[in-house]
Amino acid sequence: MKLTHFNESGRAHMVEVTDKKVTKRIAIARGSIKVKEDTIEKIREGLINKGDVLSVAQVAGIMGAKKTSDIIPMCHNIFLSGADISFNILDNKIEIEAEVKTTGKTGVEMEALTAVSITALTIYDMCKAIDKDMVIEEIKLIKKTGGKSGTYERSE
Numbered sequence: 001m002k003l004t005h006f007n008e009s010g011r012a013h014m015v016e017v018t019d020k021k022v023t024k025r026i027a028i029a030r031g032s033i034k035v036k037e038d039t040i041e042k043i044r045e046g047l048i049n050k051g052d053v054l055s056v057a058q059v060a061g062i063m064g065a066k067k068t069s070d071i072i073p074m075c076h077n078i079f080l081s082g083a084d085i086s087f088n089i090l091d092n093k094i095e096i097e098a099e100v101k102t103t104g105k106t107g108v109e110m111e112a113l114t115a116v117s118i119t120a121l122t123i124y125d126m127c128k129a130i131d132k133d134m135v136i137e138e139i140k141l142i143k144k145t146g147g148k149s150g151t152y153e154r155s156e
Contacts, residue, residue, distance in 0.1 A: 037091055
């Protein structure tokens with residue numbers, strides 16, 4: 001399989017999408033951040049000094065999705081028609097899921113992955129004063145739809 005982000009000279013370039021068809025595209029990504037049980041309790045009880053951790057992280061993740069092309073060099077600037085972040089809080093970790101949507105000529109996988117990454121980094125930033133042992137884990141694409149390659153769904 002040929003890598004699309006390299007030109008005939010082997011140099012990096014942004015993929016040309018002018019002739020691609022406009023389709024509805026959705027991407028879902030997931031990841032998690034392991035934290036101490038005490039940190040989970042403080043997040044649940046709203047006792048983190050910097051504020052409501054999950055609300056701030058949710059907004060940060062959506063902002064990250066919107067700014068993906070500013071930080072990933074070969075990503076296209078995409079109009080997003082929707083972005084949402086959800087959480088599953090367990091005893092010692094927070095699972096993060098991002099769903100990003102657009103109607104366009106290129107997919108939103110990178111936007112969904114960036115959203116999860118920024119959400120997890122924001123949780124880390126807001127809790128690092130009380131828990132420096134946090135670990136961000138397993139950020140991955142779960143599903144994508146639309147485009148020439150169609151639907152992809154991770155088998156777990």
